[in-house]
Structures are given as structure tokens and as C-alpha cells.
Amino acid sequence: MSVLSAALPDFPWDLLEPAKARAAAHPDGIVDLSVGTPVDPVPPVIRQALADASDAPGYPLTAGTPALRAAIAGWMARAGNATGELGVLPTIGSKEMVAWLPTLLGVGAGDKVVIPLVCYPTYEVGVRLAGATAVRSDSLTAVGPDSRVRMIWINSPSNPTGKVLPVEHLRKVVSWARERGVIVVSDECYLSLGWEKQPVSVLDDEVTGGDYTGVLAVHSLSKRSNLAGYRAGFVGGDPALVRELLAVRKHAGMIVPAPVQAAMIAALGDEDHVTAQRARYSARRDQLRAALTGAGFEISHSEAGLYLWSTRGEDSWKTVDWLADRGILAAPGAFYGPAAEQHVRIALTATDERVAAAVARLA
Structure with a gap:
């Protein structure tokens, strides 16, 4: 039997588990900036539409x-x-x-x-x-x-x-x-x-x-x-x-x-909820960008989207470990292709409290 999964690469985030455990050991808990998964509430207008159509x-x-x-x-x-x-x-x-x-x-x-x-x-x-x-x-x-x-x-x-x-x-x-x-x-x-x-x-x-x-x-x-x-x-x-x-x-x-x-x-x-969410991400982006550059990172591109493409000029896994020692989890550039091996991806998708924690730790 030909096993289709054998033709696929390792699932990237499985490879991140050791760094995740390391970051989770921080006394104040992990700040997970590795995945761009939303953390803010679903807008009420959308939840109401879902409920109204549930039958x-x-x-x-x-x-x-x-x-x-x-x-x-x-x-x-x-x-x-x-x-x-x-x-x-x-x-x-x-x-x-x-x-x-x-x-x-x-x-x-x-x-x-x-x-x-x-x-x-x-x-x-x-x-x-x-x-x-x-x-x-x-x-x-x-x-x-x-x-x-x-x-x-x-x-x-x-x-x-x-x-x-x-x-x-x-x-x-x-x-x-x-x-x-x-x-x-x-x-x-x-x-x-x-x-x-x-x-x-x-x-x-x-x-x-x-x-x-x-x-x-x-x-x-x-x-x-x-x-x-x-x-x-x-x-x-x-x-x-x-x-x-x-x-x-x-x-x-x-x-x-x-x-x-x-x-x-x-x-x-409805665009009102999009405007409100953009404002949240903008504030988090400003805080994280300033903290990262203050800690010696260089930000590449990052003109749009939900990530800060960041580098310390070293292997991305080394940077992941450096951040994990401070309780922060990032995605290594190695996930995204051989040309990205000196960058890490920092997501803006964390609560204001967790973003503030990351900023404090980077300082």
C-alpha cells in the first residue's frame, strides 16, 4: 500500500513542541506568538447570524x-x-x-x-x-x-x-x-x-x-x-x-x-468589526515591534499582515530557543523555506495582557 502521508513533510508545529515546553516553564507562563490564531471574541453581529440560522x-x-x-x-x-x-x-x-x-x-x-x-x-x-x-x-x-x-x-x-x-x-x-x-x-x-x-x-x-x-x-x-x-x-x-x-x-x-x-x-x-480588530492588532504590533528592535532584532518587510518577520542574524532555531528561555514562543523561519532560515515569525495574535508580558520580557 502506498502511504500518502510518507510523501509529506513533518507537520511543522510538531517540531516546535520542545521549545513550547521550554517556554511554558517560565514562571509567568508562556506567551505563544507562534501561530496566527485569533484570540479576540467573534463579533456579536456574526454570532447572532449563526444562531439565527442554526435550525x-x-x-x-x-x-x-x-x-x-x-x-x-x-x-x-x-x-x-x-x-x-x-x-x-x-x-x-x-x-x-x-x-x-x-x-x-x-x-x-x-x-x-x-x-x-x-x-x-x-x-x-x-x-x-x-x-x-x-x-x-x-x-x-x-x-x-x-x-x-x-x-x-x-x-x-x-x-x-x-x-x-x-x-x-x-x-x-x-x-x-x-x-x-x-x-x-x-x-x-x-x-x-x-x-x-x-x-x-x-x-x-x-x-x-x-x-x-x-x-x-x-x-x-x-x-x-x-x-x-x-x-x-x-x-x-x-x-x-x-x-x-x-x-x-x-x-x-x-x-x-x-x-x-x-x-x-x-x-x-459589516466593516465596523474589522476596523475595531485592526485597531487592536495595530496597537499590539507597535508594542511588539518596539520591544523586538529594542532587544536587537531587525524587522524585515512586515508591511502588512499579522506577523513581524524578525531576525537576529543567526539560525532561526537558535533564536526560537533564545525567545523560549524568556517564555516566548515564535515560529522558526525554517518552516517557510531554506531562504528563511535566519528569521522567526512573531504573531500579533495574543491578548493585550500576553503582549504586555512579552514586551516586559524582551526589555
């Missing part, structure tokens, strides 16, 4: 209700400046879409998928699940005229670096891909969290001109709306590609629960 005995629609599809398209037009005719589809969070998208689009053995040089580990996992080969590159010139490239992942704002890709770069990627019949997929889960630069969607009219052929954008409500526990995400873009995804997902039972679909409508229709 849902029938099967939900894989395509999403008409109201949800309209809410997704409307939000992408407002937030992403995507004013053309979009195909949209709700997903069970965004991680499952990242992991299964190459497979769902028919990528397989002998094919190649380009992923960022430094990136979220699940891009590579998804490529391996499909039986294809991942190519790490931020330069399409370096990829060359390889006919085996079927798909390109881009991520802006980046996890883990917080780097924002400008319109000109996005336009070049889309143009390059269209000349070769390659699909472009942009992970935009942090689009609402720009700090020093304003993130731009790959579906923006300035990038595509309203023509979404061969282009998809993946989004999540986990970060902007504190809905990681709801598993609420969506994809939008090329209507033909979205129809293909829907056709396969209907067979596979990849369906967002009906109450969650109702909660998503509420979340996409």
Missing part, C-alpha cells in the same frame, strides 16, 4: 446560497476593486483550498507548480498531494520556458514575511501566465491588514482590467473577522475555473455548513 436540518448548497454568493462578489468588488463578472465559491476555511486546489484543478504527476521562495508550508503540501513538483521562485525569469508549469501561487500580503506585491508585479505575473496557459492563484487572506503599504488584489481592475481568465484569489474570514473556528473562506475569479471547482467539490462533499454561510454574509456586510 438547519437540510443539506446546504456547495455553491453557497444566492445571498452568500452576492455578499462575496460585493465584498470583492469593494475591497479588491474587482468590478467584472466574478465566479465565487465558499470554502471550508482557506487552508483546505490551498491544500487541495492543485488536485481539484487536475494538476498531477509530471506537472510543476511555482510557489514563493519563502511561504506558507501548505502550498508545497498541496503540490505534493497532487503528485506534482513544487518550484520555489519569486522570479518568473528564473522559471524559464518550462511547459510543465501548470500553476503559480502568489501570496500578498505574504505569510510569513508581510511583504506586499505592487500592481506592476501582479500585472507581469498575470501576463506571463496567460501567454503560457498557466493558472495564477493569489492567497489574499491578509488583504484587510495593510499597515505600511496598501495590499492590492490580483483581481483588481488595474491588474486584470476586469478579465479574470486563468486567475483566482483565495480569501479567509479567519483573520479579519476572528472566524478561524468557523472555517469560513472563499475563492473568486475566473468563472470557468470556479465552475470546475464546484463540479468536483459537489461530488466530494466539500460544503460549508448552512449556519456558517449565514455568518459569512453578516461578516462580509
